Amino acid sequence: QKEVEQNSGPLSVPEGAIASLNCTYSDRGSQSFFWYRQYSGKSPELIMFIYSNGDKEDGRFTAQLNKASQYVSLLIRDSQPSDSATYLCAVAGANNLFFGTGTRLTVIP
Amino acid sequence: GAVVSQHPSRVICKSGTSVKIECRSLDFQATTMFWYRQFPKKSLMLMATSNEGSKATYEQGVEKDKFLINHASLTLSTLTVTSAHPEDSSFYICSARLGSADTQYFGPGTRLTVL
Numbered sequence: 001q002k003e004v005e006q007n008s009g010p011l012s013v014p015e016g017a018i019a020s021l022n023c024t025y026s027d028r029g030s031q032s033f034f035w036y037r038q039y040s041g042k043s044p045e046l047i048m049f050i051y052s053n054g055d056k057e058d059g060r061f062t063a064q065l066n067k068a069s070q071y072v073s074l075l076i077r078d079s080q081p082s083d084s085a086t087y088l089c090a091v092a093g094a095n096n097l098f099f100g101t102g103t104r105l106t107v108i109p
Numbered sequence: 110g111a112v113v114s115q116h117p118s119r120v121i122c123k124s125g126t127s128v129k130i131e132c133r134s135l136d137f138q139a140t141t142m143f144w145y146r147q148f149p150k151k152s153l154m155l156m157a158t159s160n161e162g163s164k165a166t167y168e169q170g171v172e173k174d175k176f177l178i179n180h181a182s183l184t185l186s187t188l189t190v191t192s193a194h195p196e197d198s199s200f201y202i203c204s205a206r207l208g209s210a211d212t213q214y215f216g217p218g219t220r221l222t223v224l
Contacts, residue, residue, distance in 0.1 A: 043218040092211035101152040
């Protein structure tokens with residue numbers, strides 16, 4: 001069973017700041033990593049996926065992967081109140097995704 | 110692309126009745142679909158993996174006779190909650206995998222309330 005760990009938060013940042021969300025995983029052989037955003041009462045929405053070590057940028061979002069240290073992070077630049085949500089880290093297994101418990105982010109106007 | 114729909118979005122039923130939830134991949138074929146359950150302020154819990162044309166694989170602790178899953182086509186999977194009880198009240202979410210990639214796309218979810 002793969003383990004995916006996230007700080008449950010809540011993480012509060014002021015509007016315009018950088019929010020940093022972290023995730024560690026136990027299986028060194030994991031290859032695919034995902035970040036989902038889930039608003040309260042809604043289903044998860046894919047933000048980004050990353051397969052290779054290093055950074056991957058998409059707009060205000062940057063995913064960072066370090067396989068040697070077994071962590072993956074998500075940076076949100078210029079945070080907006082609309083970014084307030086729970087962010088789920090997921091790691092691919094053989095047949096499905098293993099999800100962390102999520103980090104609740106609040107962006108304060 | 111990669112849109113997944115669910116129907117109904119919300120259902121209220123009496124204890125002892127059965128409820129069917131449909132999950133459709135609208136613009137792609139999904140060999141594999143997944144069913145999750147999420148209680149308020151709790152994390153996603155995988156219930157079962159549904160493969161087109163074969164029996165679903167259930168996670169430990171999930172009763173296969175209570176949660177019937179059918180994946181009869183590459184775009185449709187159904188979850189039937191049989192003889193529902195108040196403790197089955199939850200947010201049920203399906204997802205579909207695009208091809209052989211690991212990425213899962215989620216439906217909007219179905220909120221089930223059993224009275």
